[in-house]
Amino acid sequence: MKMSMFRTRTVVLAAAATAALGAALPTTGAGAAERPAAPALLEAIAALPVDTERREGYDRKREFGDWIDADRDGCNTRAEVLLEEAIEAPTVTGRCTISGGRWYSYYDDQYPTTSIDIDHLVPLAEAWDSGAWRWEKSRRVAYANDLSVAHHLVAVTARSNRSKADKDPAEWMPPYQDAHCRYITEWVGVKTRYGLTVDSTEKTTLMKVALGCPDTERAAAQI
Numbered sequence: 001m002k003m004s005m006f007r008t009r010t011v012v013l014a015a016a017a018t019a020a021l022g023a024a025l026p027t028t029g030a031g032a033a034e035r036p037a038a039p040a041l042l043e044a045i046a047a048l049p050v051d052t053e054r055r056e057g058y059d060r061k062r063e064f065g066d067w068i069d070a071d072r073d074g075c076n077t078r079a080e081v082l083l084e085e086a087i088e089a090p091t092v093t094g095r096c097t098i099s100g101g102r103w104y105s106y107y108d109d110q111y112p113t114t115s116i117d118i119d120h121l122v123p124l125a126e127a128w129d130s131g132a133w134r135w136e137k138s139r140r141v142a143y144a145n146d147l148s149v150a151h152h153l154v155a156v157t158a159r160s161n162r163s164k165a166d167k168d169p170a171e172w173m174p175p176y177q178d179a180h181c182r183y184i185t186e187w188v189g190v191k192t193r194y195g196l197t198v199d200s201t202e203k204t205t206l207m208k209v210a211l212g213c214p215d216t217e218r219a220a221a222q223i
């Protein structure tokens, strides 16, 4: 039930975003036949507003709060993501105590059973710096706990999450090369959905990586 709801919402959002992007998309330009780079992705990156990022006043706990249990089923957001993304279902006992299970960490192409973190694809500090500092706290808490789009929160190895920390794609990219297009597409998706800005170095990096991403339809659908 829950999983089908996730999918439905994801599909609806993706379709809406694709339609919005499609409306702003020019048809193929010169050179497009040579290199089928992701036009929807490039358009989405081009549309991201550039602004200076500011860290002042950031306090993760105070500004974004803890994991919540929005549907009050006993499982907080972290547990919900673990359950949603497991490739081998864990056992759930008591008040959402999770044991066993296996996940796929796409950042580093690993299949961990332990030491798993739930990563905010666009880190809370990066979100703060790029616009969330203006929001009401309730919107920040919603951001920190957003389960409506599967890529917003991602189960990955604690090791990759630690090495990423608060870095953006100009400063950190997944160690697994084949994950780069997916990673920046989803990154752009989060920034677009939440109306966040990018700094100029970040934008340049996103463009550079996107130019090497050939899978246009998949990229567009992810945003």
Ligand SMILES: [Ca+2]
Binding pocket: 068, 069, 070, 071, 072, 073, 074, 075, 076, 077, 080
């Ligand atoms: Ca819950």
Ligand SMILES: [Ca+2]
Binding pocket: 053, 126, 130, 168, 198, 199, 202
């Ligand atoms: Ca940035």
